[in-house]
Amino acid sequence: MGASAFEAVIGLEIHAQLQTETKIFCGCPTSFGAPPNTHVCPVCLGLPGALPVLNRRAVDLAVAAALALGCDVQPRSVFARKNYFYPDLPKGYQISQYEQPLALGGGVDVEAGGQTTFVRLTRIHMEEDAGKSLHEGFADSDRRTYVDYNRAGVPLIEIVSEPDLRSAGEAAAFFEKLRQILLWLGVNDGNMEEGSLRCDANVSIRPVGQAALGTKAEVKNVNSFRYLQKALEYEITRQIDVVEHGGRVVQETRLFDSAQGRTFSMRSKEEAHDYRYFPDPDLPPVAVDEARRAAIAATLPELPEARRQRFVAAYGLPAYDADLLTQTRGIADYFEAAAAASGHAKAASNWVMGEVLRRMKDTGVDISRIPVTPEALGGLIRLAEEGAISSSVAKGVFETMCETGQEAAAIVDAGGLRQISDDSSLEPVVASVLEAHAAVVAEVRAGKDKKLQFLVGQVMKATAGKADPTRVTDLVRRLIG
Numbered sequence: 001m002g003a004s005a006f007e008a009v010i011g012l013e014i015h016a017q018l019q020t021e022t023k024i025f026c027g028c029p030t031s032f033g034a035p036p037n038t039h040v041c042p043v044c045l046g047l048p049g050a051l052p053v054l055n056r057r058a059v060d061l062a063v064a065a066a067l068a069l070g071c072d073v074q075p076r077s078v079f080a081r082k083n084y085f086y087p088d089l090p091k092g093y094q095i096s097q098y099e100q101p102l103a104l105g106g107g108v109d110v111e112a113g114g115q116t117t118f119v120r121l122t123r124i125h126m127e128e129d130a131g132k133s134l135h136e137g138f139a140d141s142d143r144r145t146y147v148d149y150n151r152a153g154v155p156l157i158e159i160v161s162e163p164d165l166r167s168a169g170e171a172a173a174f175f176e177k178l179r180q181i182l183l184w185l186g187v188n189d190g191n192m193e194e195g196s197l198r199c200d201a202n203v204s205i206r207p208v209g210q211a212a213l214g215t216k217a218e219v220k221n222v223n224s225f226r227y228l229q230k231a232l233e234y235e236i237t238r239q240i241d242v243v244e245h246g247g248r249v250v251q252e253t254r255l256f257d258s259a260q261g262r263t264f265s266m267r268s269k270e271e272a273h274d275y276r277y278f279p280d281p282d283l284p285p286v287a288v289d290e291a292r293r294a295a296i297a298a299t300l301p302e303l304p305e306a307r308r309q310r311f312v313a314a315y316g317l318p319a320y321d322a323d324l325l326t327q328t329r330g331i332a333d334y335f336e337a338a339a340a341a342s343g344h345a346k347a348a349s350n351w352v353m354g355e356v357l358r359r360m361k362d363t364g365v366d367i368s369r370i371p372v373t374p375e376a377l378g379g380l381i382r383l384a385e386e387g388a389i390s391s392s393v394a395k396g397v398f399e400t401m402c403e404t405g406q407e408a409a410a411i412v413d414a415g416g417l418r419q420i421s422d423d424s425s426l427e428p429v430v431a432s433v434l435e436a437h438a439a440v441v442a443e444v445r446a447g448k449d450k451k452l453q454f455l456v457g458q459v460m461k462a463t464a465g466k467a468d469p470t471r472v473t474d475l476v477r478r479l480i481g
Contacts, residue, residue, distance in 0.1 A: 006205045006243070008236045009213055010165035011122075014178055015156050016188040017129065017196035018061045024128050024155035025052030025095065025283075032194045036134075036148040044128075044153030046091030051282050054079075058126065058155040062102055063288055063296045065157055065187045066124045068303060069178075071106030073293055077125070079283045083276045087147050088131035098277040101125035102157075102286065108181070109305070110165075112173040119174050120162040126286075129154040132195075151195070157187075163202070163213065168232035172225045175199055184304055184329045192223040199228055204249065205239045214239075215249040219263055222256055231256035235263050307332055315345040324353050330367040331357075334374045341378020344385045351381060355398050372401045380408035392465050393417050421468035423475065426459070429467070430475045433458045444480055452476060 023030055026043035042050035066073050078100040081093040106121040131149040138146060159178060165171045179197060182188035189196055199222045204214035219235055222228045234256075239249050254263040302310070304326045311322040311332075325335045331352065339348040356377070359370060372380075380401065384394040389412055400411050412418055420426055433455060434441050443451045452473070459472045 005207060006240050007208050008166055008168070008232070009163045009204050009206060009216075010168075010171045010232060011163035011202045012159075012161045012165070012171060012175060013200040013202070014159040014161075014175065015129075015198045015200070016065070016159065016178075016182050018058050018155040018157060019186060019189055020055055020057045020061065020155055022055060023153035024055050024058050024126070025153055028153065030154050032191075032196070034150055036146075036150060039150040040152070044090070045149060052095065052280075054283060054286065055155060059102075059286060059288070060296055061155075061185075061187045062124065062126050062157045063293065064185055064300060065159075065182060066103035066106065067293070067297050068181055068185055068300055069106040069108060069121060069124070069159070071103035071121060071124055073103045073288055074100065075288060075290075076100065077102045077286045077288075079126075079280045079286070080277045081280050082127075084274075086130070086133075087145065088133045088149075088152070090131065090149055090152055094128060094130060095280055095283070096127035096158075097125035100285075102288075107162075108174070108177055110170060110174045110177055112170040113167065117164065117166075117170060119164045122160040122162050124157055124159050127156050127158060128152070129156050163204075168229045168236065171201060171232055172229040175228055176225050180304055180327075184301065195223065198223050201228060201232055201235075203232055203235050203239070205236060205243065215251050217249065217251065217263075218253045220253050220255055220266065227256060227258050230258070230261055231263055234261060238263065301329060304329075304332075311335075315339065315349070317346065317349055321346075321349045321353065324357075325349060328367065334367050334370075337374035338377045338381065341375045342381035342385070343378075344381055347381050347385055348378070351377060351398075355395060359402060370402075371405055372398065376401060376407060383408055383412060387419055387421060387468060388412065389417055389419050390465060390467075390469065393419070417466060419468050420463055420466050421471050423471070426463075426467055426471060426475055427479070429462050430459055430472065430479055433462060434476070434479055441480055 017030070020030055022028060023044055026041050028039045028041050028044055031039070043052055063073055077097055079095050080098040082096045082098070083093045085092060101123045103124040104122070106124070107119055110117050110119050129151045131147050131152040134146040134148060135141060138144070161174065165174060179190050182197070183190040191197065201219045201222065202216045203219065204216040206212065206214040217235060217239070219231050222231055235254070242249055252268050253266045255266045256263050308322040308326045311317050311325060312319060317325070326332045334356070335348060335352045338352060339345040342348050356367070356370060360367060380394060380397060383389050384391060389397065397408050397411050397417065400406065401408060404411075437455060437458065440451050440454055444455070455476050456469060456472050459476065460467055460469060
């Protein structure tokens with residue numbers, strides 16, 4: 001039949017750690033990087049007699065995510081015990097939500113491959129994380145597995161999509177869009193390397209035009225957009241190959257090997273009844289009334305898509321600029337403050353997209369740690385836009401501001417960097433340059449206009465870059481005649 005005769009059907013389950021200081025049912029810290037098994041207590045270890053108490057902040061963050069994603073937050077949701085045995089699960093069950101989750105419905109628009117798709121959400125539910133099994137790094141790792149329970153009990157939300165995705169690229173774009181929103185809200189820190197944002201993908205294939213779903217495989221615990229796309233591309237190709245050779249796709253859980261760029265079978269896929277869900281007898285239902293929903297909704301910031309549209313409409317920015325400036329909420333806030341301080345929105349956009357983002361990349365710091373405040377950058381932009389300093393000098397001033405913390409005007413005045421734009425000061429310099437390069441002047445007069453820039457460059461060099469280049473160009477043309 002060929003690969004073009006099939007289409008992929010993909011749904012994602014995204015596990016996002018909530019940014020709380022303590023775990024979901026106890027007071028243990030959630031911070032990453034502590035020595036193994038130091039952030040534990042009788043509650044998260046499931047010791048006899050220890051009772052869980054729900055973290056209110058975790059619920060508020062989960063509700064905020066649900067509202068931002070257009071979900072219907074349920075007035076009553078119930079925690080259940082998901083029973084299975086695995087070494088990293090100290091209780092022998094995971095506290096999650098099943099029949100009555102926190103939120104239903106919702107969805108987001110995803111742009112991929114030149115088209116926009118509305119990807120529906122099935123549900124968002126709360127749960128606790130498991131511990132971490134360590135299979136490498138010990139002298140006896142060939143014989144033993146070690147377990148670190150620091151993550152056990154860390155609060156998560158699981159965001160489950162409908163099977164609306166039709167390509168690996170679309171799935172990666174959806175995952176990236178959700179990460180941006182969660183990070184924007186402060187619900188999740190977006191750190192996929194540390195495991196605070198992970199993705200499971202359910203993927204099947206079916207003949208184009210067929211309504212019935214095929215048998216799905218689950219690709220487990222993918223922690224980057226690129227790996228998700230590569231894993232799905234491989235898995236789609238694998239399933240098509242199985243069917244075209246007369247085989248049947250098996251329902252199973254698979255893992256992605258990034259080194260080999262392929263998925264491999266981990267275990268047969270469990271069904272919901274295998275977990276023997278039942279309501280947790282130690283936890284009462286979660287009640288989220290209308291007043292609480294409204295109070296949380298009132299704290300939500302302007303979301304990325306709305307802010308992009310406003311940047312285009314209010315500041316006249318190109319869509320490209322607006323996209324780049326809304327990568328994160330911090331960058332968007334920095335730009336708006338710099339635009340307000342300078343009075344030049346497009347110039348502020350250029351500076352943030354250029355020098356500020358470059359500084360962030362070179363130093364590896366977040367926008368909040370850039371040593372130049374947006375108000376200070378606004379002062380520098382004003383000097384450049386008003387012609388007090390040239391663009392090349394302005395870049396040097398920015399570097400000095402980063403290193404010293406001084407204001408732009410102080411650096412300019414101390415260094416005598418203000419741009420020379422009056423003809424009385426520039427004409428003697430231009431005349432001297434023309435006299436020193438008579439042969440080049442003759443070429444310009446003969447029609448070789450490209451040589452004009454050489455003469456302008458010599459004037460700029462003679463004035464240490466302080467001359468107004470536009471004024472210099474006019475003077476060179478006039479004095480050459």
